[in-house]
Amino acid sequence: MYIDPHVHMVSRTTDDYERxxxxxxxxxxxxAFWAGYDxxxxxxxFDYFRTLTDYEPRRAQQYGIAHHTWxxxxxxxxxxxxxxxEVLEIIPDFLEKPNVLGxxxxxxxxxxxxxxxxxxxxxxxxxxHDQMILIHTPHLEDKLKGTKLILDALENAEVDPGRxxxxxxxxxxxxxxxxxxxxxxxxxxxxxxxxxxxxxxxxEIYGQERIWINxxxxxxxxxxxxxxxxxxxxRARGHFEEMIRKVSYDNPLGFLSQSGKFRTSVE
Amino acid sequence: MTDANCPMDRAAVIDRYxxxxxxxxxxxxxxxxxxxxxxxxxxxxxxITAFRKAIEExxxxxxxxxxxxxxxxxxxxxxxxxxxxxxxxxxxxxxNDQA
Numbered sequence: 001m002y003i004d005p006h007v008h009m010v011s012r013t014t015d016d017y018e019r020x021x022x023x024x025x026x027x028x029x030x031x032a033f034w035a036g037y038d039x040x041x042x043x044x045x046f047d048y049f050r051t052l053t054d055y056e057p058r059r060a061q062q063y064g065i066a067h068h069t070w071x072x073x074x075x076x077x078x079x080x081x082x083x084x085x086e087v088l089e090i091i092p093d094f095l096e097k098p099n100v101l102g103x104x105x106x107x108x109x110x111x112x113x114x115x116x117x118x119x120x121x122x123x124x125x126x127x128x129h130d131q132m133i134l135i136h137t138p139h140l141e142d143k144l145k146g147t148k149l150i151l152d153a154l155e156n157a158e159v160d161p162g163r164x165x166x167x168x169x170x171x172x173x174x175x176x177x178x179x180x181x182x183x184x185x186x187x188x189x190x191x192x193x194x195x196x197x198x199x200x201x202x203x204e205i206y207g208q209e210r211i212w213i214n215x216x217x218x219x220x221x222x223x224x225x226x227x228x229x230x231x232x233x234x235r236a237r238g239h240f241e242e243m244i245r246k247v248s249y250d251n252p253l254g255f256l257s258q259s260g261k262f263r264t265s266v267e
Numbered sequence: 268m269t270d271a272n273c274p275m276d277r278a279a280v281i282d283r284y285x286x287x288x289x290x291x292x293x294x295x296x297x298x299x300x301x302x303x304x305x306x307x308x309x310x311x312x313x314x315i316t317a318f319r320k321a322i323e324e325x326x327x328x329x330x331x332x333x334x335x336x337x338x339x340x341x342x343x344x345x346x347x348x349x350x351x352x353x354x355x356x357x358x359x360x361x362x363n364d365q366a
Contacts, residue, residue, distance in 0.1 A: 112353035172337035
């Protein structure tokens with residue numbers, strides 16, 4: 001049994017829901033993200049948010065998977081301040097939907113001034129509406145700098161770190177995140193983030209408190225079964241089932257339940 | 268950082284992972300050979316410069332090699348840039364880039 005707390009099912013086929021259910025997935029959360037192209041208007045985001053709050057929960061339910069979501073405009077589309085602010089204005093209309101857990105995945109991409117400005121405005125929105133936050137940290141060479149900028153901005157905003165998950169941590173950023181009291185997520189990607197082996201190493205080195213794993217399965221090279229594959233890696237190394245359950249089920253359950261909306265069953 | 272260890276003993280770790288990582292090491296060598304054989308061998312690329320620096324970290328003793336390799340590819344500046352030049356990432360920081 002497991003929870004995949006970060007997966008972009010709008011980019012996946014219904015067959016993937018079935019495979020995930022067969023592998024033991026009972027619940028997922030799907031942050032809003034970049035579609036692979038820039039949307040031309042806030043109306044495009046309105047339709048996307050309807051998909052995330054209406055259509056995807058019904059598609060997941062057919063396979064016994066409870067679907068949840070986080071809403072935002074992704075930092076890749078934050079250079080256009082006018083568009084970003086229009087999208088920020090429509091988000092509150094969706095926050096009361098039963099599967100919306102908070103604001104996410106917000107953060108930085110190339111660490112630009114406009115990205116940082118829109119990130120701070122998202123954090124302000126989350127604070128005003130008492131929402132939890134899911135953070136995207138940048139890719140590859142931009143991750144270290146972006147993670148530091150994000151953590152500084154969150155502390156300046158005086159956000160409760162226990163209600164913020166900083167995702168896509170790797171060997172050079174995990175300690176920064178955990179030491180400041182935030183939750184950390186490891187994304188299991190074939191080339192550009194953690195492999196199941198390296199995630200297992202990080203659990204062994206940094207412990208299993210306030211940390212989880214996810215597939216972040218999307219339209220690029222990714223694997224919606226990455227979480228059970230990491231479970232298998234931990235099992236092969238001889239870790240106890242209790243530890244495996246903690247990082248793949250208990251920890252996400254504990255963090256996400258703070259929203260008051262998270263479910264592990266579709267009933 | 269905790270002092271937790273892998274529950275497998277040293278021999279088991281090597282038995283399980285050696286062949287996989289031996290193959291990856293040969294892939295690295297073949298990649299660098301391929302770079303040398305292609306085009307103008309005198310023109311270096313910032314990614315290959317970072318790659319060579321990262322490889323040096325592999326030869327250091329003690330823990331933290333993976334973290335130091337990540338840091339070898341990273342942008343260590345501290346101020347936001349004026350404007351995002353593109354959406355993607357290249358895998359290594361280019362020191363000739365903007366400030």
